[in-house]
Amino acid sequence: MEALILRNYRDTDATAVSQLFREVYGDHYVQSDVYLPCLINQNHAAKRWHSLVAVEGERILGHATLYRQSESSHDAELALSVVHPDTRGKNIATRLGAQLLTHAQALGCRSVSIKQVTHHPYTQRMAIGLGFHNTGLLPDYVRSPFGGKTPESIVLGVRAIDGYQRPLPEQPWPTRYRAFMERMTAVFGCSPSAAYWRGPSVQVQQHGNRHEMLVEKLEPELLDQLRTLPGHWLVSIRLQLSRQFAVDLHSLNAIGFAFTGLAPAQDNPGGWLTLFHRGYRTRKLTLHCPHMQQLHDQAQRQLTGRAMAAV
Structure with a gap:
């Protein structure tokens, strides 16, 4: 052989x-x-x-x-x-x-x-x-x-990669996600300011049944427009992680979006994006990582809670 x-x-x-x-x-x-x-x-x-x-x-x-x-x-x-x-x-x-x-x-x-x-x-x-x-x-x-x-x-x-950091903007994290965010800052570091944003403030692409948005800042007008999107759409928002995270979390939770963690900002070197979703399915997942399991379980509970409230 x-x-x-x-x-x-x-x-x-x-x-x-x-x-x-x-x-x-x-x-x-x-x-x-x-x-x-x-x-x-x-x-x-x-x-x-x-x-x-x-x-x-x-x-x-x-x-x-x-x-x-x-x-x-x-x-x-x-x-x-x-x-x-x-x-x-x-x-x-x-x-x-x-x-x-x-x-x-x-x-x-x-x-x-x-x-x-x-x-x-x-x-x-x-x-x-x-x-x-x-x-x-x-x-x-x-x-x-x-x-x-x-x-x-x-x-x-x-x-x-060795020799580089990707710090998160320093701030008091909301209680519900404090353990996760403190874990992220322990791994990637923290900074007094957010990374510089490049490109349009709002971008939208459709991938199959998913409508994906890339957003610099959650302005009140945009929030009102998000609220009116068809309820059956799967909408994924990648919003710049800023020192306004707690406010953004509350605003998007109020219109049905669940927070599921962070992603690196590809077009904005060193930056981070917060992940929010609405319209995903109810499902059970057994994940290898306890932090991801917790984010999944919290998103599923939010989905179930909204369904029960609508009855």
Whole structure:
């Protein structure tokens, strides 16, 4: 049996990588680019993807990517991790991830994020082993990559690259989330001020059934407009974390949005976004991280409470 080696992705790997995703996920993988080898090569040529593959002889049995929105971005995502069932249990995904984290430092990245599925605990365990800290929960985030009828909820993890910090704005945290926020400041540090905002103050995109908003500041006029959005919509708000967190939390809770943690602000280096959601489903999840379990349980109780109040 030939030894399994890890090496950099080559353009000639595109078809085999695409086939690997098909063998593992069938037609259900959420990133459509992997089904078109030409797009796999195009993403590498544009330096948005930096991939490693696990190879045994001529056969590609594993793949993972460091994804950046642009070549100059200081933030990256560890993504597109897939391992053939024949080699599971050999820590291939962890080995690929560890090498890519070293590569992230060489690229000048300051932090790396990872999206972990909740259908099973394996990627959650892997992320902890690679040094990621879980910061947020994304309910009903993508269609199930496992062929399930309900959307997949995602745990978001972040790892600061050695030598860099991503501080949260210093403030008194609301009692209900104090333990979580103090954990985040212990890991990522704190600062007297928030990061500088770049780009439009409000942006909206639709991803399947999810309406995702990126918001700099929760102005009263915007809050009134959010209140009038159709009740059956799944609305996800990423709001800049500022020293007004307690006020923003109260205002959005009052119109049905639940807080589910933090995410790094990709277009605003060093900044953080607070995650709020409305329109997600009632569901039970057993999560590897106690902080994420608490955020999920609190959001579910809020959903149940509003349903009972409406009867």
